[in-house]
Amino acid sequence: MKKEILREAKYRFNFDRTLYVNQAAKKAFSLEFVEDHSEEELATRIKEGASDSGWIFYFNNAPSDGVKRELEKVLGA
């Protein structure tokens, strides 16, 4: 179950943005990405190392820098 995988990895669902967010790891998965990718793919992405330079967003369509900036403001630095 994808939701179980995300929950165990301490991702919480942000209802306003429909994102699964891990504040500590500074990583977020869009609902669309989670729905359209396999459990294996999801687990692999969760295990990927965090970035030193800010948030990592896993979207079906790569978000622009503008979207990343806006989301970072909402999710916190």
Added chain:
Amino acid sequence: MTEQEKITSRLRQEYLDLLPEIRRVLAQVETEIRFYTLPVLHSLNPYEKLVIQARVKECESAVESLRNDQEGKIFDPERGEDYSLRNLPDLAGVRILAFPDSRLIEVDNVLREHFPGWLSKPVQNENGSNLAPKYFGYRNKVSQRVRGEYQIVPMLLGLFWEVEHAAMYKFKPIANSKEMRGLRADVESALFRFEKRFASFVADSMQPSSEDL
């Protein structure tokens, strides 16, 4: 003003610009649907129902719909000018509530003849099963900017949605929770099966029995 607020403000302005056309499209589509379904209305049995409702999508609802189409529910500030409410198919919407299912199918067939070019996008449940036929398209003589939409909904399901949507809109986190989504699916499934089964009972009871032959 933030980038998000700028985009939202421009869309609100666009809405005001489109509103007279939205109203005209709605008047056209609603009137046509009432006219084309009149023979069905006049042939209803006492227990059967056909109700037609029309609504202009509200401004904030339209902006939110457009925003909700984006991953992360956020407008991309780098393509702010690309967003347009004209991309929404349901600014002018008509809902036809029909009971029982046989009347829904009859209305669907009648309207398909008169809206032949409109695209089908049925309302689906979480499992991808079709719950209600839905179509959208242009009435070019009225507007080439605003599309109309109509959906034909099993009446019990439609009445449930009226109550459920209004209540859940105020409590979105709860509405989207696993438990509420499950409960909603249970209700929809039960009402859908009830309407289908009722229609088949009626059809069976209309069959002449062997004693009548």
